[in-house]
Amino acid sequence: MYKKYPFFAVIPLAIASTAVTSISQCLAKLPPLIPRETLFGNPERTNPQLSPDGKYLSYIAPNKNNVLQVWVRTVGKKDDQILTTDKKRGIRSYFWTYNSGELVYLQDADGDEKFHLYVANIKSKQVRDLTPFKGVNAELIAADRKFPNEILVGLNIKDPRKHDAYRINLSTDKSTLEMVNPGTVEQTVADPQMKIRAVIATIANGGKTLSVRETVNQPWKTVRSWGPDDEGSAVNFSDDGKTLYIESSDHANATRLLSLNIATGKESVVAQDQQYDIGGVLVHPLTRKIQAVSFYKDKLAWQILDKSIAPDFQAIAKVHRGEFRIVARDLADKTWLVGYNTDDGPVYYYVYDRASKKSQLLFNSRPKLENLSLAKKQPISYKSRDGLTIHGYLTTPVGIPSQNLPAVILVHGGPWSRDTWGYDPLAQWLANRGYAVLQVNFRGSTGYGKQFLNAGNREWAGKMHNDLIDGVNWIVQQGIANPKKVAIMGGSYGGYATLVGVTFTPDVFAAGVSIVGPSNLLTLFSSIPPYWESERARFYHRVGNLEKEADFLKSRSPLFFVDRIKAPLLIGQGANDPRVKQAESEQIVTAMRQANKPVEYILYTDEGHGFARPANRLHFYAKAEEFLGKYLGGRVEPIGNIQGHSGVIK
Numbered sequence: 265m266y267k268k269y270p271f272f273a274v275i276p277l278a279i280a281s282t283a284v285t286s287i288s289q290c291l292a293k294l295p296p297l298i299p300r301e302t303l304f305g306n307p308e309r310t311n312p313q314l315s316p317d318g319k320y321l322s323y324i325a326p327n328k329n330n331v332l333q334v335w336v337r338t339v340g341k342k343d344d345q346i347l348t349t350d351k352k353r354g355i356r357s358y359f360w361t362y363n364s365g366e367l368v369y370l371q372d373a374d375g376d377e378k379f380h381l382y383v384a385n386i387k388s389k390q391v392r393d394l395t396p397f398k399g400v401n402a403e404l405i406a407a408d409r410k411f412p413n414e415i416l417v418g419l420n421i422k423d424p425r426k427h428d429a430y431r432i433n434l435s436t437d438k439s440t441l442e443m444v445n446p447g448t449v450e451q452t453v454a455d456p457q458m459k460i461r462a463v464i465a466t467i468a469n470g471g472k473t474l475s476v477r478e479t480v481n482q483p484w485k486t487v488r489s490w491g492p493d494d495e496g497s498a499v500n501f502s503d504d505g506k507t508l509y510i511e512s513s514d515h516a517n518a519t520r521l522l523s524l525n526i527a528t529g530k531e532s533v534v535a536q537d538q539q540y541d542i543g544g545v546l547v548h549p550l551t552r553k554i555q556a557v558s559f560y561k562d563k564l565a566w567q568i569l570d571k572s573i574a575p576d577f578q579a580i581a582k583v584h585r586g587e588f589r590i591v592a593r594d595l596a597d598k599t600w601l602v603g604y605n606t607d608d609g610p611v612y613y614y615v616y617d618r619a620s621k622k623s624q625l626l627f628n629s630r631p632k633l634e635n636l637s638l639a640k641k642q643p644i645s646y647k648s649r650d651g652l653t654i655h656g657y658l659t660t661p662v663g664i665p666s667q668n669l670p671a672v673i674l675v676h677g678g679p680w681s682r683d684t685w686g687y688d689p690l691a692q693w694l695a696n697r698g699y700a701v702l703q704v705n706f707r708g709s710t711g712y713g714k715q716f717l718n719a720g721n722r723e724w725a726g727k728m729h730n731d732l733i734d735g736v737n738w739i740v741q742q743g744i745a746n747p748k749k750v751a752i753m754g755g756s757y758g759g760y761a762t763l764v765g766v767t768f769t770p771d772v773f774a775a776g777v778s779i780v781g782p783s784n785l786l787t788l789f790s791s792i793p794p795y796w797e798s799e800r801a802r803f804y805h806r807v808g809n810l811e812k813e814a815d816f817l818k819s820r821s822p823l824f825f826v827d828r829i830k831a832p833l834l835i836g837q838g839a840n841d842p843r844v845k846q847a848e849s850e851q852i853v854t855a856m857r858q859a860n861k862p863v864e865y866i867l868y869t870d871e872g873h874g875f876a877r878p879a880n881r882l883h884f885y886a887k888a889e890e891f892l893g894k895y896l897g898g899r900v901e902p903i904g905n906i907q908g909h910s911g912v913i914k
Contacts, residue, residue, distance in 0.1 A: 291698045293664050295637035297901050298696045300889070302636075303689040304881045306332055306354070307629040311591075312601050312613050314339075315360050315367075316409060316549070318594035320386065322347070322367065323627075324355060330878065334358050334369060336386055347384045348391060353876055359404065362412035363434045368394070370402065375840045375872020377401060377793065381417060383434060394432050394439070397421050401795055405429060406454035409550075409595060416442060416454055423447070424794035429460055448798050453498045455505040456552065461526075462498055462508055466798045470805030472496050476508060476526050487529050488514070492805040493718045495519050499545050503552040509534065511542050518713040521545065521557055535567055541711050546573075549595050560711050562643035562655065563587055563685045564605075576600070579621040584612050587686065601626065605686040607641035609633055633687075637662045639695040641685055646738040648707070652719065654731050655712070656704040657683055659691040660744065664698075670896040671700040671745035673732055673765075673773075677756030679720065680806075682709040697889060697898040699751075700744050706731035708806075721806050724785070725764045725820040732761060733769055748774065749896045753888075755779035755874060756844065762833075763822035763852065770830045775895040777888050779836045780844045780873050783852035784824075785817040786810065793842045826855040832862035834891045836884045838871030853914070864891065869910040883909035 312323040322336045327346055332354030337344040348355055350371060358369035365386040370379040381394045381402040395402045395417065403418035413434045418427030429443040429452050443452070443460050450472075453462035462476045463484070470492030475484040490496040490512070499509040499521070506526055513519045519541035521534040535542065535557045543558040548570075555570035556577070564587040568574050580588055586606035591613070593600045600616040602623070610630040614623040628634070644658045660666040672694050676683045683703040691701045705712070706728050708720020720728050732752070739745040752765040752773045759781015766776040782788040789803065789810040804810065808817045818824055833856065837849035849865065856863040866887060868880045875881045886903040893900035 290664050290669075291897075291899055294696070294698055294899065295662050297899060298636055298692070300693065300882055300885055300901060302630070302632045303693050304878065304885055306330060306878050307610075308631055309335075309627045310611070310629045311356075311358075312626060313358070313360055313367075314592045314594050314599060314601060315365070316362050316595045317364060318596060318599055320365070321626075322358070322360070324358070326354075332356065334367065334384065347386060347389075348382075352870070356876070359407070361407055361415060361434060362409045364412070366434060368404070368415070370404070372872070373840075374870040375838050375874075375876060377842045377872060379403075381432075383437075392437060394434075394437055395419060399424070401427070403427055405452050405460075406458060408454070408456060408458050410456065411458045414458060416452075416458065416460070418445075418452060420795050425797040427452075427795065431458075450798050451498055453501065453508070455501040456503055457505065461501070461505070464496065464498060466801060468801055470801040474498070474510065474524075476524075478526060487524065487526075488512075488531075490514055492802065493714060493721075495541070495714060495717075499554075500547060500552060509545075509554060513541070513714045517715055518542075521554070535569060537567075539713055541713060543711070544589070546590055549593055549597060558589075560682070560684060564589070575621065576616070576618060580616060580623070583614055583616075583623045586612075607686055607688075608638035609687060611687065638687075638692055641688065641691060643685065644702075644738075646734065648727075648731050648734050650727070650730075652707060652716070652731075654704060654706065654734065656702060656735065657685060657691075658739070658744075659688070659695045659701040659703075661695045661698050661700070666700065666744050668746045669700040669744060670698065670749035670898055671702065671739055671751070672892070672896075673736060673750065673752045674701050674703050675732065675752065675754030675758035675761040676703065676705070676709070677754065677758050678710070679706070679708045679724075679728065679757040680710050680717070682711045693885065693889075694892075694898075697893070697900070699892070699896065699898050700739065702735050702739050702745075704732055704735045706735075722808060724760070724807055725768055725822075729761065729764050729768060732765070733772060736772055751775040751777065751892060751896055753777035753779075754781070756781065759835075759844070760822070766829050766831045766833055767822040767825035768828075770828045773831050775831050775833070775892060777834045777836075777891065778849075779875075779884070780838060780841055780849070781835070782844045782848045784821045784848065786814060786821065787851070788844065788848060789817070791845050791847075823852050823855060826852065826859050826861060829856065829859075829861045832864075832891070832895055834864045834866075834888060836866050836875070836888075837868070838873060838875070839867055839869045840871065841873045843873045865914045866911045867914060869912060871910070877908075877910075879906060879908035880910060882906050883911045887911075887913075 306326045309325045334348045336347045360367045368383045372379045384391045405416035407415045426445040426447045430439045431442045432439045448465040449463045451464040455461045472490045474488045475486045495513040508524045520536035522531045537559045540559040543560045546556040556568045584604040586604045591603045604612040610628040610633045612628045613626040616623045639659045642658045645655045682705045694701045740747045752762045759778035762776040762778040853865045883906045
């Protein structure tokens with residue numbers, strides 16, 4: 265049974281008055297209110313990269329219209345210039361090609377995820393659409409220094425359900441079909457000669473197969489398979505093309521890094537941890553040698569495989585506190601860009617010179633955060649009701665005791681992902697407003713091995729939700745949270761968990777905030793993007809089968825339990841979301857209004873699966889802050905006049 269907590273509305277008047285006075289006195293001792301613009305506005309600069317020849321440094325920063333663009337400077341000079349001309353949405357990811365002075369980036373239209381691949385040239389200042397095909401979703405497959413004028417790209421031109429591989433010539437922009445996808449291939453891997461020689465495909469039971477070929481003229485050979493409860497993917501080929509590095513949980517609990525001999529099929533373990541899955545892989549830019557791997561435990565942990573970089577890692581670790589990652593390096597491997605992630609400040613980027621072992625600060629992502637009283641993000645763990653160890657993170661307000669606070673359970677999306685340590689604008693925002701914030705890596709979260717991952721199978725609105733409720737019980741039992749003032753909030757799966765929270769456990773939460781959360785698993789699986797079709801069997805295995813188990817999926821869908829809702833709900837939705845369609849939010853809003861349940865709904869007409877534009881982020885979180893303040897009692901910054909948002913309050 266869930267532990268039931270009465271709401272503050274039914275507390276006797278004298279007790280309620282005392283509680284309000286206590287909260288007000290407590291909030292008065294908090295540090296100054298941090299403006300939402302500082303937390304949710306665009307970064308000042310972020311995502312620095314080096315061109316392969318080491319001549320240029322690039323980064324993402326807003327232009328005068330506050331739209332994120334790619335900027336470039338010549339290394340050693342201060343000739344920074346804007347390279348791209350995005351008009352509205354802003355650029356978030358880009359990659360240098362090996363064609364001198366050119367980089368590529370992906371961009372969609374208003375969140376529809378129909379990404380086009382663009383190339384920008386430093387000298388000509390021109391930006392060209394390499395994939396000018398209507399309705400197509402582009403995926404970058406490979407680029408290699410030996411073939412600087414070419415890239416391999418996946419495009420679903422012929423069939424929206426599958427990505428065929430195309431070779432695009434960067435000099436002529438011509439695209440040529442390289443490999444036809446039979447419809448099941450989800451990962452395509454090229455060797456150092458830019459030839460596709462490995463593919464991972466899905467199979468009917470929700471598992472996968474790995475097929476390889478020694479040359480493109482030889483037939484495919486399936487060399488291994490994974491069942492639906494195992495994880496497997498490819499990393500890269502060795503420089504001689506004879507070895508394929510893969511990640512696999514087969515014959516182990518946690519995903520390991522393996523080397524696969526293409527000719528013999530023999531596998532060898534390269535790196536592993538008994539409990540935690542492989543995270544990042546650091547590969548030498550010339551030799552393709554795997555030099556280090558990371559495992560994400562409570563925090564990031566590195567395992568060095570190539571001893572030649574051990575002195576570099578030792579030197580880097582001393583430069584700045586927090587986790588570090590190598591975010592870029594030139595082909596000569598003389599210069600690295602290193603990012604340092606902290607929980608109470610911006611990301612700091614340094615230029616590291618390997619010869620001297622010296623580092624120089626490049627910039628940090630958000631200088632306005634530096635002198636603020638930001639909260640620490642503490643790793644925590646507790647036992648679930650059935651004995652699993654559940655890990656997570658706790659953020660509490662600065663300057664006041666962590667006792668009897670209003671609290672927010674902030675649920676990550678995926679659900680096959682996880683929360684990590686480090687700066688989190690949502691957690692900082694909530695803590696600054698006076699809330700304790702608990703982020704739970706419930707069963708089904710990734711990174712903790714396949715037993716923990718598979719414990720979430722068929723447990724949407726079941727044991728996965730129990731883990732969240734056990735988290736509520738834990739934070740209350742610790743004396744940190746006031747049981748009458750706990751809200752649940754999240755996006756995507758976290759939005760679904762919010763809807764589950766207010767329907768399946770209506771006496772636990774005082775309020776809920778759902779962002780692009782599905783309300784009906786039947787309609788969710790009936791409307792997935794066409795290019796996810798190869799993953800359908802895996803969804804069915806992990807969640808439930810639409811064709812065979814409609815009643816089961818209905819029993820896990822919040823839409824059909826609206827009559828149970830007691831807590832007020834705020835819902836935010838992107839009109840162009842291809843994953844969780846607009847109907848997912850609107851059908852539960854309609855049902856709640858017909859049942860006279862308290863709901864507020866905001867539709868953003870130029871967004872998709874989340875809020876990319878800063879004006880929309882600022883608007884939604886302003887409304888969420890007002891909403892939480894009303895029902896939980898935290899501090900509220902006035903909404904003010906937010907220019908340029910597309911939110912329609914329905």
